[in-house]
Amino acid sequence: MAARFGVVRFPGSNCDQDAYYAIKDVLGKPVEYLWHEECDLKGSDIIVIPGGFSYGDYLRCGAIARFSPVMRAVQDFAANGGLVLGICNGFQVLCEAHLLPGALVRNEGLRFVCKHVPLRVENNRTKLTSLCTEGQTLCIPVAHGEGRYVCDKGTLAELHDRGQILFRYESDQANPNGSIDNIAGIANDAFNVFGMMPHPERACDLSLGSADGLILFQSLVQSVN
Amino acid sequence: MPLVKIAITLKPTLLDAQGRVVQNALHSLGYAGVEQVRIGKYMELNVADGPEIDSQIRDMCEKLLANPVIEEYRYEVVR
Numbered sequence: 001m002a003a004r005f006g007v008v009r010f011p012g013s014n015c016d017q018d019a020y021y022a023i024k025d026v027l028g029k030p031v032e033y034l035w036h037e038e039c040d041l042k043g044s045d046i047i048v049i050p051g052g053f054s055y056g057d058y059l060r061c062g063a064i065a066r067f068s069p070v071m072r073a074v075q076d077f078a079a080n081g082g083l084v085l086g087i088c089n090g091f092q093v094l095c096e097a098h099l100l101p102g103a104l105v106r107n108e109g110l111r112f113v114c115k116h117v118p119l120r121v122e123n124n125r126t127k128l129t130s131l132c133t134e135g136q137t138l139c140i141p142v143a144h145g146e147g148r149y150v151c152d153k154g155t156l157a158e159l160h161d162r163g164q165i166l167f168r169y170e171s172d173q174a175n176p177n178g179s180i181d182n183i184a185g186i187a188n189d190a191f192n193v194f195g196m197m198p199h200p201e202r203a204c205d206l207s208l209g210s211a212d213g214l215i216l217f218q219s220l221v222q223s224v225n
Numbered sequence: 226m227p228l229v230k231i232a233i234t235l236k237p238t239l240l241d242a243q244g245r246v247v248q249n250a251l252h253s254l255g256y257a258g259v260e261q262v263r264i265g266k267y268m269e270l271n272v273a274d275g276p277e278i279d280s281q282i283r284d285m286c287e288k289l290l291a292n293p294v295i296e297e298y299r300y301e302v303v304r
Contacts, residue, residue: 059289059290060292063289063292064289067289095294096292101294102294103292103294103295105239105295106242106243107242108240108242109242110242110243110246150239150294150295151294152238178240178242
């Protein structure tokens with residue numbers, strides 16, 4: 001049984017093609033684009049909300065995209081246990097949609113940071129990280145100006161206690177944006193919705209500098225089969 | 226039609242990196258007495274009047290105009 005992917009496209013999404021390429025040409029799995037005005041998820045097993053500047057980041061990143069018609073379908077899909085991966089702007093959309101806790105705000109250093117960073121896998125008992133080993137380092141590029149993850153103390157304690165923190169930047173020095181507790185990626189409490197600021201779809205092909213991201217897509221595929 | 230003025234500000238517990246940079250800039254201009262700068266958003270809406278106007282504005286703020294995880298809002302209706 002092949003896992004089918006759906007890559008959402010909002011006006012202003014710009015990492016949709018990278019995600020599509022990684023899934024179709026590197027991973028070799030069926031994938032379709034899902035235009036934001038369509039409520040039909042086309043039988044997808046895994047929804048990817050890609051990076052970019054949906055709606056120009058107007059008002060707040062992801063604030064307007066979360067009300068797109070496709071997101072109503074994604075909310076229902078997630079409520080029924082469907083797998084959703086939000087990358088960068090996708091993570092912002094999922095937080096705005098309250099499918100993930102917390103919020104992403106302006107980088108502490110106020111600069112747009114674009115470089116490979118070392119991520120540590122904190123929890124490998126999830127459908128996104130099952131093929132990783134705990135504590136494994138993944139070299140994945142970030143490219144964002146508003147990637148600082150914030151949440152209140154209660155939420156942070158819950159994320160910690162329940163193992164919802166999936167990735168951390170490997171050290172304070174490696175943290176490109178000032179995220180609380182060096183958090184780079186999280187899951188919801190049902191562990192079917194995932195969000196991460198780094199771009200695993202840009203780390204699936206060694207010619208781009210790292211293929212460490214492929215293992216995450218492979219984990220998702222394995223979890224569906 | 227009433228004018229609704231809305232101010233959206235970051236919650237006080239949140240680090241305002243932009244505000245800090247602006248504070249430093251003001252200090253370098255010689256305004257040593259500036260202790261804190263926090264930067265928010267200001268919006269003006271023309272909203273149809275009615276008995277529901279306040280609850281509508283609060284709804285708009287809570288759903289879209291502000292992110293309640295990180296922001297607070299206040300508003301004024303000018304008739």
